[in-house]
Amino acid sequence: MDEHKSAYENMKEMTGAERFRYFREYYLVRTLVILAAAGLIFHLAWHYTHLPGECVFYGFVFNDIYEADGKARAVRNLAELMQAGEEQVLLDEGHDMGKDGDLQIATLLANERLDLIICPRDTFEKLAGEGTFANLTEALDEQIFTELEEQLVYCAGYEEQDLSYAEDPFHEAGNGAGEVLPYGIVISEGDRYRAISMTGDEFLCGIVANSRHTDNAEAAIAYFMSTGE
Numbered sequence: 001m002d003e004h005k006s007a008y009e010n011m012k013e014m015t016g017a018e019r020f021r022y023f024r025e026y027y028l029v030r031t032l033v034i035l036a037a038a039g040l041i042f043h044l045a046w047h048y049t050h051l052p053g054e055c056v057f058y059g060f061v062f063n064d065i066y067e068a069d070g071k072a073r074a075v076r077n078l079a080e081l082m083q084a085g086e087e088q089v090l091l092d093e094g095h096d097m098g099k100d101g102d103l104q105i106a107t108l109l110a111n112e113r114l115d116l117i118i119c120p121r122d123t124f125e126k127l128a129g130e131g132t133f134a135n136l137t138e139a140l141d142e143q144i145f146t147e148l149e150e151q152l153v154y155c156a157g158y159e160e161q162d163l164s165y166a167e168d169p170f171h172e173a174g175n176g177a178g179e180v181l182p183y184g185i186v187i188s189e190g191d192r193y194r195a196i197s198m199t200g201d202e203f204l205c206g207i208v209a210n211s212r213h214t215d216n217a218e219a220a221i222a223y224f225m226s227t228g229e
Contacts (some may be wrong), residue, residue: 022188030175033170056082056216057084057090057115057116058108058113058114059090059091059118059217060092060095060108060114060116061092061095061118061119061203062101062118062119062123063095063096063097063200063201063203064118064197064199064201064203065094065197065199066196067195067196067197070128071093074091074196074223074224077223078091078223082219087146097119097123105127106168108113109210112210112212114208115211115216115220116221117133117206118204118205119151120201120203120204121204122155124183124204124206125155127206128155128157128158128176128184128206129156129157129158129175129177129178130175131178131209132208133184133208134183134206134209134214136184136206136207139207141218142220144192144218146228148185149205151185151187151225152182152185153182153184153186153204154180154183155181156176156178156181157180157183158174158175158176159178160174161174183206184206185203185205185225186204187205187221187225188202188203189225190224190226192223192224192225192226192227205224207221219227
């Protein structure tokens with residue numbers, strides 16, 4: 001190889017094997033680094049331009065399982081109602097009650113992730129007594145509230161009580177000591193809900209008190225309680 005000639009001129013005078021060896025010794029590592037960098041840039045660009053939108057509705061379901069096609073149809077319809085992508089609408093069903101379920105729902109509530117909770121009556125009354133749900137008199141549109149009056153569920157909420165740690169070490173004295181208010185709806189009486197539920201049991205739903213998407217939770221209730229496919 002003549003050092004006074006350009007790389008192009010040198011390679012023109014080489015055999016095929018010499019060109020390959022020359023490329024491997026002088027350009028292979030550099031080429032791989034450039035390709036890796038280009039790949040990383042492409043990956044990051046694609047990732048940040050294709051991120052799914054923020055979740056606009058999170059429905060958490062205890063002790064019910066949905067029929068797959070029916071659930072997919074419900075998510076699609078809800079996404080259309082909420083003017084969002086289907087990946088932004090979450091119907092998270094199939095959760096069992098108990099220690100693991102309580103821990104999971106407590107974590108989601110603390111992170112303000114949940115908008116609607118669907119569960120059996122005894123679980124609903126327990127959660128309502130802990131201050132989980134919003135008063136539907138305030139959370140629902142007056143017309144929807146009136147239309148669903150027969151399906152409303154009244155139960156006691158949570159009431160703060162000024163007790164010492166010795167008197168109430170687990171801060172539970174106010175559970176179920178609050179005013180009886182309409183916190184829930186028997187959602188299993190809705191035609192669209194019955195169409196996707198595989199258990200057929202009674203289920204109540206309530207809008208979470210710290211929901212970030214109260215309007216969408218209301219839209220979900222109206223959808224499940226309405227008639228249609």
